[in-house]
Amino acid sequence: MSRYQSMFERCKKENTIAFIPFVMLCDPDLETSLEIIKCLVEAGADALELGIPFSDPVADGPVIQQAAIRALENKATPSRCFELLAKVRLLYPEIPIGLLLYSNLVYRRGIDTFYEECKKVGVDSVLIADVPLRETNFFDSVAAKNDIEPVHILPPLPSEQTLMKVSQSSKGYTYVLGRAGVTGADVAAKMPSEETMQQLKDYNAAPAVMGFGISKPEQVTAAKQHGFKGAISGSAVVRIIEQGLDDKRKMLSELSGFIGAMKAAT
Template sequence: MTNSVANNVDRYAKLFEQLQQKNEGAFVPFVMVGDPDIATSVDIIKTLVTAGADALELGFPYSDPIADGPTIQQASIRALSNKIKTDDNFEIIRQVREAHPNISIGLLLYSNLVLKRGIEKFYQDAVNAGVDSILIADVPLREADRFIAVANQTGIKQILIAPPNASDDTLAEIGEKSQGYTYLLGRAGVTGAETAVTIPASALIDKLTQYKVAPPLLGFGISTPAQVKDAIQSGAAGAISGSATVNIIAENLSQPEVMLDKLQSFVTEMKAATRK
């Protein structure tokens, strides 16, 4: 396996440093790669970047997405019905990376997709496509070590999830092993803008700081600029919005131009809310 650590720029470290200097938080939209088709997906992701996204969180379509609510499940179904494969996903990311060399690109996906390809091959293919981080939604912390080992070999950041009820021991372990950023769950359950985020008490954020976890980004249920502002005021380094972004795609499938305009406005408004 090629070791790409030396070539791997730490885009997350750079990003958080720049945001700190500007006194801003990060806004990170999530979309499903390949939804609804390859060409539109490339346009969508490029639009998110030009509209002001600080980083990208990208899903790979999967037939059994247990952590996702109906909005993101439907995005998976649309992409899969267009026969989108893992190779296509990496090709879409390659095109985005070529157009935007500095944006941090993270994957949020399920272990089956990684294991089917082989962990080493999947991570190396991700590096070659220009991916910075991988979060595997259905791998708990206690089973993450084999993924972390390959991540360290390839220079990928393995993103870990901090649940809202995490014990001190869990937070200490996340602090020890986390890289890039920490995905802070806004609430229990599945993804979806239908159930609003519960902004964590600043006590939890203080604990995360105490255990020196990678910068926490709050996700699950973030759909409005006010929620982004609240997340950052609570001490989170930024916010991730998935279902609200994917909803815009779902509602405008027959009008791609309108879809891209609405995505542009949404990201611009959400990003504006990160300015302290």
């Protein structure tokens, strides 16, 4: 059983859904990033979604863009991110770890080498934000060779063909967008139609997790009531980091409180 399967089974027994925070690796620097990730896990995160800093994050809004810039300015590299991932896996052997990143980072390292490194450091899933669904088969095949679960995004108002393809190819979980556009906490998520949720079940899709626009506990509760098995929050988490750069202790305290409240809402 994969780490994701184990997590979703545990949540089902506890009558909760998974809460999954996103942060950028090495933001604002490698040492602080590890402290932040430890804080997230110890405050109640069920899984982690982590970004590798990139200079042109086209799917991200300004908050996460700034996180990437901070990390890059502090000498973040993919190699340092993999070193950090190895440390996180050593500390937390059971928590699912997913990467959300951009294709240039994969190509630059070499597709086979990238997925081999993911396996080596204990990554569970990879979502490549800027690869169109019609072009994912090769990435998915290399991921499968390395026991990495590919995750794909289901956009709002998907066509039947898109819904079927995402259901068939997304393995760790199904990333369902709460709204169109880029990441950000300023515009709230909207629930997909009941028909879409039923079609995901009919196609035996991996557990549906809502992302984009999740920033408040009541939105997590609404996601659960709508049938989602998890909720991802990124910009709201990263904004706490951004606002606490001058006071690390306060920042970690506020992160802990936010994660605790979001998990309680599950």
